[in-house]
Amino acid sequence: MLIEGAEPIKLLSTLGLFTVTAVMEILGCYFPYLILNQGKSAWLWIPTVLSLLAFVWLLTLHPAASGRIYAAYGGVYICTALIWLRTVDGVVLSRWDLMGGAIVLIGALIIILQPEGLLR
Numbered sequence: 001m002l003i004e005g006a007e008p009i010k011l012l013s014t015l016g017l018f019t020v021t022a023v024m025e026i027l028g029c030y031f032p033y034l035i036l037n038q039g040k041s042a043w044l045w046i047p048t049v050l051s052l053l054a055f056v057w058l059l060t061l062h063p064a065a066s067g068r069i070y071a072a073y074g075g076v077y078i079c080t081a082l083i084w085l086r087t088v089d090g091v092v093l094s095r096w097d098l099m100g101g102a103i104v105l106i107g108a109l110i111i112i113l114q115p116e117g118l119l120r
Contacts, residue, residue, distance in 0.1 A: 010119045014062075014112060018073050021058040022080035028052035030088075062118065068111060072118060075108025 028051035034040040035048075062069040079101045085091045093101075112118045 007119070011112065014118055015076060017058065017061060018076035018108075019080055021055060021073065022077040023084075024051045024055035024058060025077065026081060026084055028055055068118065072108045072111040075104040075106075075111075078104045 028048055031044040031048040031051065035042060035044050059066075059069065059073075062073075082093060082097055082101045085097070086093050
């Protein structure tokens with residue numbers, strides 16, 4: 001047990017839900033980028049809308065005050081965006097990227113694991 005009442009499976013499911021939420025948000029921004037900047041098919045507006053609808057719905061699944069959710073989600077979002085940068089955009093992450101990602105993830109974990117955090 002990490003903190004009283006905080007089970008590892010709850011932590012993993014919370015982080016997993018944040019990660020899926022972040023991917024939906026990134027996709028909802030990436031598809032328009034492809035359409036507007038790279039001349040890809042306008043049909044990509046359909047998955048854009050679906051991704052953003054999924055993003056909004058996924059945010060409603062978190063069982064805590066919205067401000068706390070958004071704060072913790074922000075740290076996971078940044079790490080997910082860095083992974084996207086590396087895997088999709090093919091950009092090698094700098095030590096600054098890695099250090100910044102680690103710092104925000106630690107911040108997100110502090111918010112998630114606090115006694116009144118997201119795992120209660």
